[in-house]
Amino acid sequence: MRAKRKQKLYAILGLVTLAAMAVGLTLYALRSNINLFFSPVQIAEGKAPLERQIRAGGMVKKGSVARDPDSLAATFTVTDYVEDLEVRYRGILPDLFREGQGVVVMGELQPEGWLRADKVLAKHDENYMPPEVAQALKDAGYSPEDYQDKAAEVGERPAAED
Known part of the structure; x- marks a missing residue:
């Protein structure tokens, strides 16, 4: 050459x-x-990675919100009416954050089974549910009517699917 x-x-x-x-x-x-979405059922089954940034969503369980009066720390439970996920968040919760409403949280799943949230995203109006939350509830075996009925049983007011 x-x-x-x-x-x-x-x-x-x-x-x-x-x-x-x-x-x-x-x-x-x-x-x-990459922030993959996981429902509480998928997290309970061990499909979500530990200590990596993920998104999780469902409905805020009625009576589960606890705020620390001395700081901005809050804990609450996200449910898909099959499994529950404890979420711990330090910061100001969105104005639209309420018990019985759809929510998506971004954070890291801890080995103890709770999620340390960095962001909490609440829905924007009465008739909206984040698509991931609606799909997770459908995957858990609930139609929109089913999870409205289930929420009524436990005293929650769910949002209708968009």
Whole structure:
């Protein structure tokens, strides 16, 4: 092989190697930023990763909200009427956050089985339920009518599906 051709081959191999490294590093960085959604049932089954950022959602269980009077700490239970998930949050809860309403929380699942929330997202009006929450309730075996009936049994006021 001539020197000129050999030099071009090395340059092309170098560029391909650099491109592969850039793609690999980009995919690695994106992997840690993916927030997958899990319902309380999936979390109870052990399908959610521990100590990684996830999203979980369901309905805020009636009578489960407890606020610390000396700080912004709050604990509450998210349910899909099959399983419950304890959530601990330190911060100001959204204005629309209420017991019996749909909610999505973002945070890390702890080995003890509770979720340390970094964000709490509440629905925006009476007739809206986050799509992930509606799907999780459907996967748990509830139709919109079923979980409205179930919520009425336990004294909650659920939202209708959009």
